[in-house]
Amino acid sequence: MKLQEVDSRGIFSGYGLPVPESILITDPAEAGAAAKKLGCPVVVKAQVLVGGRGKAGGVKLANTPEEAAEKAEKIYGMDIKGLKVQKVLIAKAVDIEREFYVGVVIDRSSRMPLIMVSPAGGVDIETVASENPEKILKTVIDPAVGILPFQLRGMAGFLSDDKEVKKQIAKAISALYQAFMGVDASLAEINPLVESPDGKVWAIDAKINIDDSGLYRQKKIAAMRDTSAEAEAETQAREESLSFVKLDGNVGCIVNGAGLAMATMDMIKHYGAEPANFLDIGGSSSPEKVLAALNIILRDENVKSILINIFGGITRCDDVANGIIEARKKMDMDLPMVVRLTGTNSEKAMEILADTDLIAASSMEEGVKKAIEAAK
Numbered sequence: 001m002k003l004q005e006v007d008s009r010g011i012f013s014g015y016g017l018p019v020p021e022s023i024l025i026t027d028p029a030e031a032g033a034a035a036k037k038l039g040c041p042v043v044v045k046a047q048v049l050v051g052g053r054g055k056a057g058g059v060k061l062a063n064t065p066e067e068a069a070e071k072a073e074k075i076y077g078m079d080i081k082g083l084k085v086q087k088v089l090i091a092k093a094v095d096i097e098r099e100f101y102v103g104v105v106i107d108r109s110s111r112m113p114l115i116m117v118s119p120a121g122g123v124d125i126e127t128v129a130s131e132n133p134e135k136i137l138k139t140v141i142d143p144a145v146g147i148l149p150f151q152l153r154g155m156a157g158f159l160s161d162d163k164e165v166k167k168q169i170a171k172a173i174s175a176l177y178q179a180f181m182g183v184d185a186s187l188a189e190i191n192p193l194v195e196s197p198d199g200k201v202w203a204i205d206a207k208i209n210i211d212d213s214g215l216y217r218q219k220k221i222a223a224m225r226d227t228s229a230e231a232e233a234e235t236q237a238r239e240e241s242l243s244f245v246k247l248d249g250n251v252g253c254i255v256n257g258a259g260l261a262m263a264t265m266d267m268i269k270h271y272g273a274e275p276a277n278f279l280d281i282g283g284s285s286s287p288e289k290v291l292a293a294l295n296i297i298l299r300d301e302n303v304k305s306i307l308i309n310i311f312g313g314i315t316r317c318d319d320v321a322n323g324i325i326e327a328r329k330k331m332d333m334d335l336p337m338v339v340r341l342t343g344t345n346s347e348k349a350m351e352i353l354a355d356t357d358l359i360a361a362s363s364m365e366e367g368v369k370k371a372i373e374a375a376k
């Protein structure tokens with residue numbers, strides 16, 4: 001679950017991070033008063049659940065309350081990567097001397113928290129990672145002992161030579177790690193953490209993703225979910241208990257089981273195409289789930305073919321087949337659909353699908369190849 005910047009700021013500040021004051025507004029008419037209260041200059045920031053708001057024009061500095069009102073007016077209703085801006089944060093602006101990146105994620109290979117720091121903050125960290133990997137320092141933290149003092153010194157020293165600044169950076173990294181652990185985050189990131197000309201360190205952006213599996217014990221955080229700001233497809237998928245991640249390709253995938261879904265995506269890539277999504281319909285799939293999955297996939301205009309890859313264990317292939325038939329009846333859909341069903345009741349499923357225009361495949365490889373061909 002992704003948190004809005006305003007909520008992430010609140011959490012960070014609760015853990016002692018230096019976060020500039022801010023006021024959330026839901027109507028651009030409130031921007032001037034908020035700016036006056038905080039004191040100018042302020043920064044007017046779109047609250048949307050995607051990165052790169054700055055580049056998209058969703059973050060603007062304002063030197064007067066009038067200017068803040070004007071910029072808030074512009075940012076409201078803006079469309080940023082498909083998400084409409086409905087909330088804006090007015091934050092006290094900070095003068096920037098240097099911008100750093102500081103982030104914590106779970107490192108899958110060491111199965112431990114990993115802190116990444118870079119003196120090249122502000123920009124896309126992915127770009128830094130691919131073009132200047134030497135500018136990122138990665139430190140694996142053993143959660144049983146926490147950050148060790150030498151690790152903290154190493155990270156702070158990687159970002160600055162100034163004694164006072166290093167002290168503040170070390171404190172900030174330590175607080176960020178505590179926040180990450182404390183809210184069961186899968187990612188906690190400050191980009192940028194800045195040093196101002198007077199040598200003060202500030203967290204001027206805040207991003208937290210929560211591990212959904214931790215939400216049962218994070219009631220306060222769970223209540224922060226902002227469905228109005230999520231992509232509709234994601235909200236719909238969650239409500240139907242489907243795990244769904246939108247991607248940029250054109251082969252839509254409906255698969256049962258996360259492992260098989262990953263393998264299907266890998267195979268699509270292996271044969272030179274790109275999957276349009278990750279979609280796991282789960283173990284006990286009813287026809288309704290297949291229908292819901294199709295509904296979600298068809299929202300994406302990039303999708304040119306659909307591959308249904310089901311291994312019938314607890315999931316019965318005839319259930320899935322019925323779901324597909326029902327979906328075809330209810331929906332106006334002319335996309336080619338490749339179906340590979342194997343396992344429990346697969347013969348029955350094939351009978352159900354026999355008199356349709358669905359493209360059958362007996363192996364996963366065949367299914368993937370046919371779906372890629374059909375998407376061309």
Ligand code: GDP
Nearest residue numbers: 043051052053054059093094122191192204205
């Ligand atoms: P993002 O683009 O979604 O990551 O939004 P950020 O909050 O990181 O803001 C984008 C950029 O706007 C930053 O990298 C800064 O260059 C600039 N910016 C944001 N807040 C301030 C501020 O308080 N003062 C100054 N001078 N620039 C800011």
Ligand code: MN
Nearest residue numbers: 122191192205
């Ligand atoms: Mn940022």
